[in-house]
Amino acid sequence: MDTSNNIIAIRKRDITLAHQAFVDLMDRTEKILNQEALANPNEYKRLNSSTLEPCAVEKIKLACADSPFDANEVKLISGQRFPDIIAEKYYGVEVKSTKEDHWTSTGSSIVETTRVENVDDIYMLFGKLGGNVPQFKCRPYQDVLYDIAVTHSPRYLINMELDKNKTIFSKMGTTYDDFRTSPDSISKVRHYYRELARQQNRQEMPWWITSDNVETGHSFNIKLWNSLDIWEKRELQTKCMILFPEALNPARIMTKYNNTTLWLCAYNQVVNPNIRDIYSAGGKITHVNGKRLETPVAQVFNIIVDYSDEIKAVLRHPSSEMYMMIKDFNPILLQSEDMYEAWLNICCKFADENNVPLREWITDKPAFLFSK
Numbered sequence: 529m530d531t532s533n534n535i536i537a538i539r540k541r542d543i544t545l546a547h548q549a550f551v552d553l554m555d556r557t558e559k560i561l562n563q564e565a566l567a568n569p570n571e572y573k574r575l576n577s578s579t580l581e582p583c584a585v586e587k588i589k590l591a592c593a594d595s596p597f598d599a600n601e602v603k604l605i606s607g608q609r610f611p612d613i614i615a616e617k618y619y620g621v622e623v624k625s626t627k628e629d630h631w632t633s634t635g636s637s638i639v640e641t642t643r644v645e646n647v648d649d650i651y652m653l654f655g656k657l658g659g660n661v662p663q664f665k666c667r668p669y670q671d672v673l674y675d676i677a678v679t680h681s682p683r684y685l686i687n688m689e690l691d692k693n694k695t696i697f698s699k700m701g702t703t704y705d706d707f708r709t710s711p712d713s714i715s716k717v718r719h720y721y722r723e724l725a726r727q728q729n730r731q732e733m734p735w736w737i738t739s740d741n742v743e744t745g746h747s748f749n750i751k752l753w754n755s756l757d758i759w760e761k762r763e764l765q766t767k768c769m770i771l772f773p774e775a776l777n778p779a780r781i782m783t784k785y786n787n788t789t790l791w792l793c794a795y796n797q798v799v800n801p802n803i804r805d806i807y808s809a810g811g812k813i814t815h816v817n818g819k820r821l822e823t824p825v826a827q828v829f830n831i832i833v834d835y836s837d838e839i840k841a842v843l844r845h846p847s848s849e850m851y852m853m854i855k856d857f858n859p860i861l862l863q864s865e866d867m868y869e870a871w872l873n874i875c876c877k878f879a880d881e882n883n884v885p886l887r888e889w890i891t892d893k894p895a896f897l898f899s900k
Contacts, residue, residue, distance in 0.1 A: 533596055534596050534597075534598065534616075535549055535550075535596040535597050535598075535616045535619075536616060536617075538596055539618065546596075547649055549595065549596050549597070550597075550615075550619050550649055550651070552595065553588070553591050553592065553595055553597055553615070554591075554621070554651045554653070554666040555666065556591035556595070557584075557587050557588050557590075557591040557653065557666055558653075558664055558665060558666040560587045560590055560591055561584075561587050561653075561655075561664040562663060562664050564587075565661060565662040565663065565664065566661055569660065569661045569662060572655075572657065572662040573657055573662055575625065575655065575657055575662070576625070576627075576657075577623075577624075577625055577848045577851075580623055580625050580655050580657075581604055581612050581613070581623050582604060584612075584613060584621065584623050584653050585602055585603070585604045585613055588602045588613065588615065588621065589602050597615055597616055597619075598616065601615060601616045601617070602614075602615045602616075603615075605644060608642055609642050609643075609644055610622065610636055610637075610640055610642045610643045610644065611623075611636075611643075611644070611647065611650050611669075613653075614644055614647060617646055617647075618646055618647060618648055618649060619647065619649050619650075619651075620644065620647040620649070620650040620651070621650070621651050621652075621653050621666075622635075622636060622650060622651070622652050622653070622669055623653050623654075623655075624652065624653075624654050624655070624686060625654065625655035625656070625657055625848075626654075626655075626656060626657065626658065626847075627657050627658055627845060627847075628656075628658045629656065629658035629659035630656065630658070631654065631656055631665065631686075631687060631688035631689050632685070632686060632687045632688070633654070633685075633686045633848075634677060634683050634684075634685060634686070634848070634849050635652075635673060635683055635684035635685065635686045636683060636684060637682065637683050637684075638676055638682045638683065638684060638707075638708075638713070638717070639682070639713075640708055643708075650668070650669040650670075651666050651667065651668060651669060652665075652666065652667055652668070652669045652672050652686065652688070653665075653666050654666075654667075654672075654686065654688045656688075665688040665689075667688060668692075669704070670695065670697065670703075670704030670705075671690065671692040671695060672686050672687055672688050672690050672695075673685065673686060673690075673695055673696050673697070673704070674686075674687045674690050674694060674695060674696055675696050675699075676696055676717065682717065684696065699720070700716060700717075700720045702716065750793070750797050750798075750799060751797055751798050751799070752798070752799055752800075752801075753792075753798055753799065753800035753801075753802075753806075756798065761806075762835075762838070764792065764796060764798065765806055765835065766835055766838045766839055766842060767842070767850070767853070768788045768791065768792070769831075769832070769835055769839060770839055770842060770843065770850075770854065770858065770861075770871060771787075771788075771791065771853055771854065771857040771858050772787045772788045772791070772857065772858070773858065773871060773874045773875060774787070775787075775788050775807055776807065776828055776831070776832060776874075776875055776878060777878050778825070778826035778828050778829075778878060778882060779878075779881075785803045785804060785807075787857070788803060789803050791857070795853075806831075807827070807828050807831055808826070808827050808828060811827055811898045811899050811900040812824035812825060812826060812827055812898060812899060813825050813826070813827060813829060813830055813896050813897070813898055814897050814898060814899045815896065815897035816889075816894045816895070816896060817894045817895055818895070818897075823883070824899065825882050825883075825884050826882065827898060829879060829882075829884050829886060829889065830896050830898075832875050832886065832890070833886075833889050833890050833893065836872075836890045839868065839871065840868045843861070843867040843868040843871060844866075844867075844868055846867070854867070858871075860874075872886075872887070872890075
């Protein structure tokens with residue numbers, strides 16, 4: 529078999545020509561995906577972060593026809609490795625998607641400790657699965673990373689329509705390859721965000737992250753709960769109630785707010801010195817639809833009713849980030865086909881112990897009166 533024109537042989541002769549062959553491969557892959565999504569939009573709208581990966585492998589293999597790449601050498605990497613797909617040892621494809629109708633999402637960790645050895649040319653394959661017809665874009669990985677956010681670890685933010693001169697690396701005065709291989713990359717990140725806060729005259733404290741703790745230290749600038757906008761507070765409290773339902777237990781348990789407090793600080797850069805108040809402020813429920821209760825019940829059940837629709841929306845259609853959070857902090861929800869029902873069952877156990885018809889209240893959304 530003539531191997532003089534396979535990608536490995538081309539790579540040995542001319543690395544630039546080999547890179548162009550990879551660019552062409554990804555352009556063909558993008559075209560195949562968009563053509564098939566246009567022909568079968570409903571099928572593609574059903575894809576998610578896990579099912580898109582094998583679909584991408586299949587289309588890359590198709591794109592290998594009449595190219596220097598061997599379809600048999602396109603492989604999905606098992607486990608938590610980076611990138612998701614490897615082609616011919618040196619070429620990688622990271623797969624991301626969103627269920628929304630935009631080209632932005634949260635990407636991979638800035639610390640590439642799981643990077644597959646020898647891979648030095650990576651593309652981002654991104655699926656925009658919202659809108660009337662799903663669409664796909666393939667671009668060089670480093671050209672679509674515009675900032676760094678804090679989730680499980682400091683992660684890149686993706687914008688598939690980003691001007692490649694406005695990447696996070698351009699802002700930091702470096703390049704992707706120099707940054708990822710630098711022994712002091714974390715120092716560069718710390719310096720960048722400290723200077724950004726100073727230049728914008730923001731009273732924020734950069735978190736002291738180091739190369740040793742970056743995988744567990746998730747904050748850059750610390751903020752107080754009371755400084756947040758109302759929508760920010762509500763979004764965070766929705767997540768807290770999902771991840772740490774023990775805080776919804778009206779029983780007097782001294783440690784029930786600990787996980788909530790730590791998560792707000794470590795994952796969201798928010799300090800709340802009065803964490804109890806977001807669950808119990810307003811005293812107890814004394815009246816429901818004007819009718820006095822024989823025994824007043826904890827205000828927290830009003831909080832559950834108030835947030836139930838938002839919680840249902842999040843759990844019925846969790847983002848990939850939220851799914852990861854649930855997996856780490858409240859994995860029992862993943863044992864059910866309906867995570868919202870699983871969460872509600874936990875809350876109903878607390879309600880039953882207090883003779884509260886919680887499901888009925890969530891359905892009817894009654895008017896409550898409170899007393900201190």
